[in-house]
Amino acid sequence: MHALVTGGGGFLGRYIVEQLVAQGDRVRSLGRGAYPELEAMGVEVHRGDVGDRTAVLKACKGVDCVFHAAALAGIGVDWHPFERVNVRGTEHVLQACREHGVERLVYTSSPSVVFAGKDQCGVDESAPYDFPWMKAHNAHYSMSKALAERAVLAANGGELRTCAIRPHLIWGPRDNHLIPRLIDRARSGRLRRVGDGGNHVDITYVANAADAHLQAADALTSADSPAAGKAYFISQGRSVNCWHWIDEVLRLVNLPPVRKSLSLRAATRAGAVCEWLFRLLPKGATTGRGFMEPPMTRFLAAQLATSHWFDISAARRDLGYEPAVSTSEGMKRLGAWLRSRVNPRSLTGG
DSSP: OEEEEETTTSHHHHHHHHHHHHTTOEEEEEESSOOHHHHTTTOEEEEOOTTOHHHHHHHHTTOSEEEEOOOOOSOOSOHHHHIIIIIIHHHHHHHHHHHHTOOEEEEEOOGGGGOOSSOEEEEOTTOOOOHHHHHHTTOHHHHHHHHHHHHHHHTOSSSOEEEEEEEOSEESTTOSSHHHHHHHHHHTTOOOEESSSOOEEOOEEHHHHHHHHHHHHHHTTSTTOTTTTEEEEEOOSSOEEHHHHHHHHHHTTTOOOOOOEEOHHHHHHHHHHHHHHHHTSOTTOOOTTSSOOOSOOHHHHHHHHSOEEEOOHHHHHHHOOOOSSOHHHHHHHHHHHHHHOSSTTOOOOO
């Protein structure tokens, strides 16, 4: 296989790249950085942005399969960055696949594409998108990923077979988003438990999420693949108590458990105020991540207080997916990585 991984230098993308290289595939990466560590593995690195149609067209030329993992994540209140990267960027990937005759496309989606602010316990892929709720609550990441996923699945056909993978709460060594932010908030005393602390959520060790992507690509080799045109939830196969797991992560760096809490109602009100205030910021106000994010939003409050865990039997049946790395083993690996950092307060490096 000659594969392209968009976002190949990112957290999940790099694991996908490494697994492809390990099984002997030719790999190309498209990302905004230089990524010498990928070049050292023999990866052909293309520097560019999925929002740039020309860069995407060039990167897709001559490949058999595209893993579209590049995305803008976060809780920013401005719709346009999410639309440019997640929606338009995916449209560029689809156009390039059609133009160059790419046979398979595996899209990295998210379970949040079907989140509507309520508990989701054991739901399967029949759960619908809820665009009105997303729009009303400024859930821009979820809406942009849902629009992109819908376009990817609709593009499935005889010449291009597509599939969407929905891993929930990806974590593990080299995480540059979830784990560092949890630790940073805990260290600064800004981390609050939202709700009664009894909510259960799915989590996914990053190597398992990468496994699912490669298994989906293998499943799509068949013209009559049962995976073609479908989305799949991916997880560790067993949910965890959200706040107990966060406390376990904090223990890995010798931080105390979360003590302070907010009710869902109070967090929702705070989120609404934060959204309003951040919309008053001048256009173009940015941080190192590219845009400003409020400390709380109504969407984030609902995510932190509700249960959301999913039935992964379809992925087991159609893809042969099983979480090869257990949660306990994954936590050991995460702890070893955190302790290996030269500066324990800087957890965003490779």
